[in-house]
Amino acid sequence: MPTVRLYRGDALVHEQEVATGTNLVVLAGIRQFPLRYGCGMGRCTKCKIRVLRGGEHLAPPNWKEKKMLGEQLRDGYRLACQLFITHDLDIRQDEPVR
Template identity: 40%
Template sequence: MPSVTYQTSGKTIEVEQDANLLRTSIRYEGSVPYKCGGGLCGTCRVQIVDGHEHLSKIMKKEVDRLGQEKLDQGFRLACQTFVTGDVTISWGEEDLNRLGKIAQRRINAAQ
């Protein structure tokens, strides 16, 4: 079985072949930041540290949300990416800060 290492949260999880990175993170508390889970918002952006060759092809939603420059730097949307072998992913403070700002806007809008 393939394994996914969520480097930022320090978890490694064995997954089924063709498992989705975001769904696996949600199910096993990998802690990938996310909002929508459908490729619309881009909050589940992760960087592939190792195992690019063990991922599904890049989807149109990823090109639209991330742009070619980020894709070339190894970024993917976890919600659009499926695993065929061992992979290591990470996400940075800027991703967590961006998600925090989105959450704060939602809180302010509800008040």
């Protein structure tokens, strides 16, 4: 089972094994993973994460990610709602600026 590590800034805030093929926004929706999200359909970017390690095992960005993230994809940003976890993954989701 893959392990997902969630960072906020430089601090590790959560580490969890997940079933292969898991979508983190689905887990967040049932309160089993502390990820911020919105629509869950690739339209709002509230679930935007930066992949720190393990991104090579993710599927290439789909058209929703390309439309919503554009140039940010080159910096390792992805939409968690569009990802299905198959290998260990380290991600960062910083708190929104208020």
